[in-house]
Amino acid sequence: xxxxxxxxxxxxxxxxxxxxxxxxxxxxxxxxxxxxxxxxxxxxxxxxxxxxxxxxxxxxxxxxxxxxxxxxxxxxxxxxxxxxxxxxxxxxxxxxxxxxxxxxxxxxxxxxxxxxxxxxxxxxxxxxxxxxxxxxxxxxxxxxxxxxxxxxxxxxxxxxxxxxxxxxxxxxxxxxxxxxxxxxxxxxxxxxxxxxxxxxxxxxxxxxxxxxxxxxxxxxxxxxxxxxxxxxxxxxxxxxxxxxxxxxxxxxxxxxxxxxxxxxxxxxxxxxxxxxxxxxxxxxxxxxxxxxxxxxxxxxxxxxxxxxxxxxxxxxxxxxxxxxxxxxxxxxxxxxxxxxxxxxxxxxxxxxxxxxxxxxxxxx
Numbered sequence: 217x218x219x220x221x222x223x224x225x226x227x228x229x230x231x232x233x234x235x236x237x238x239x240x241x242x243x244x245x246x247x248x249x250x251x252x253x254x255x256x257x258x259x260x261x262x263x264x265x266x267x268x269x270x271x272x273x274x275x276x277x278x279x280x281x282x283x284x285x286x287x288x289x290x291x292x293x294x295x296x297x298x299x300x301x302x303x304x305x306x307x308x309x310x311x312x313x314x315x316x317x318x319x320x321x322x323x324x325x326x327x328x329x330x331x332x333x334x335x336x337x338x339x340x341x342x343x344x345x346x347x348x349x350x351x352x353x354x355x356x357x358x359x360x361x362x363x364x365x366x367x368x369x370x371x372x373x374x375x376x377x378x379x380x381x382x383x384x385x386x387x388x389x390x391x392x393x394x395x396x397x398x399x400x401x402x403x404x405x406x407x408x409x410x411x412x413x414x415x416x417x418x419x420x421x422x423x424x425x426x427x428x429x430x431x432x433x434x435x436x437x438x439x440x441x442x443x444x445x446x447x448x449x450x451x452x453x454x455x456x457x458x459x460x461x462x463x464x465x466x467x468x469x470x471x472x473x474x475x476x477x478x479x480x481x482x483x484x485x486x487x488x489x490x491x492x493x494x495x496x497x498x499x500x501x502x503x504x505x506x507x508x509x510x511x512x513x514x515x516x517x518x519x520x521x522x523x524x525x526x527x528x529x530x531x532x533x534x535x536x537x538x539x540x541x542x543x544x545x546x547x548x549x550x551x552x553x554x555x556x557x558x559x560x561x562x563x564x565x566x567x568x569x570x571x572x573x574x575x576x577x578x579x580x
Contacts, residue, residue, distance in 0.1 A: 286570045291369045292362035294565035299361025302558040303353050308334060308346035309550045314415040316543035317503040319534040325417035330546045349414035352424045356407030364400035365562060368392045368459070384467065386460050393459035397451045405447055406440035412506045435508075435520065443505035446524040450498030454491045461487035462559065475567040480560045488555025492547045497540035499547060501527035 303310070312333045315325055324340070327333030337346050375388035410427045413419060421427035431439050465483035470476045504527050508520055521527055531539050 286369070286566060287573075288366050288370065290566055290569045290573070291366040294562050294569060295365030296358040296362040297565050298365070298558045298562035299357040300354050301561050302361075302554050303357040304350060305557055306550055306554045307350050307353065309546060310411075311337070311346040311348075311415045313543050313546035313550050314412050314503060314507075315417055316546050317500050318416070318507075319504065319509055319531060319539060319542070322417050330549055333546075348419070348422070349411040349424065352407055352414075353411050356404050360400045360403035360407075361558075363403060364396045367396040367399050371395055384463060386463060389459045389463045390456040393455035394452045397448065397455045401444060401447050401451055405444045408447070408502075409440050409443070409506045412503060416507055416509075439520075442520070442522060443502045446498065446502045446505055446527060449524055450495050450502055454495045454498075457491040457494060458487045458555065461490050462555075475563060477560055477564065480563045481556045484559030485552045485556040487559075488551035489548050492551035493544065496544045496547050497531075500531055500540055500542055503543075504531060 309330065312327070312330050315321065315337075316327055316330075316333065318325065327336065334346060369392075371392035372388055375391055376383065376385045379385040379388050409431065410424060413427055413431070414421050414424070421430065462483050465486055466473070466479060469483060470479035501524060505521060505524075521530055535542070
């Protein structure tokens with residue numbers, strides 16, 4: 217291509233300008249000019265000779281670095297959708313977990329593993345039996361997870377700016393997860409009480425309203441929060457481990473913090489498995505407090521089990537040390553896909569809503 221002899225205005229003149237240029241050269245140069253790359257800072261030949269720089273139109277925004285678009289409302293909506301889907305998809309496994317944590321199960325409700333338990337429940341009690349209580353769980357999971365993720369995101373950013381300005385702090389992640397758990401469990405604890413009583417073998421409750429009415433009349437309003445301190449004792453370390461593990465894995469699998477579904481699924485699954493296994497003993501005690509399992513009560517004490525210390529003591533009296541790990545297989549199997557679903561759905565909807573908000577603002 218013959219570009220000699222043109223001054224600063226030669227290229228700006230378009231493809232018709234400049235002696236000795238063939239039509240093909242003019243067309244090529246015209247294409248460069250239309251893409252805005254045909255001129256340098258001064259419009260001279262250095263810019264004219266530079267080939268066009270390819271812009272990747274599909275490269276999305278730096279997803280985690282969109283604080284202006286990722287509003288509290290965005291976090292709440294994405295969190296609510298993630299929570300509902302997580303609990304609905306994994307509800308049959310949750311039913312099995314509740315039964316396998318029973319301290320003295322009925323002979324007809326002794327299961328060797330998760331798949332066998334699920335098959336026997338469906339075969340002997342009906343196809344929809346593992347889904348009993350799903351409606352109240354979905355109703356509670358939406359607002360609980362909306363508060364949970366919104367609080368986590370806000371505190372994570374605030375604490376990270378204080379502890380490690382401009383960077384990511386594992387301490388901030390863990391602390392934000394712990395505080396978010398306080399709100400989540402306050403909304404979810406009554407739901408857990410109703411749900412687990414409906415999941416138990418030979419449960420007398422077929423409708424949510426029947427269970428709520430019976431608990432309220434027989435045990436009082438306090439029964440819906442009897443396991444709250446135990447649930448917090450379990451979920452605070454669970455969420456601290458969970459969030460710190462998730463953020464740690466994200467630093468390795470997704471260091472640019474872009475929307476990356478595979479990294480969200482893998483990080484979420486690993487974080488859930490580690491946290492679930494570590495906190496199983498507390499989950500067993502929580503289940504006992506929620507269900508007030510009649511056989512365990514009749515065997516050792518009279519009245520209701522109240523408080524974490526009483527629950528720990530009862531579990532040990534009934535089954536020894538191994539009883540603290542009842543249902544650990546079901547709990548880990550439940551948490552791996554559960555947290556993977558929660559994080560992948562949450563990150564997807566947060567990304568989608570943020571992107572739509574940015575596009576809407578740009579179009580105004």
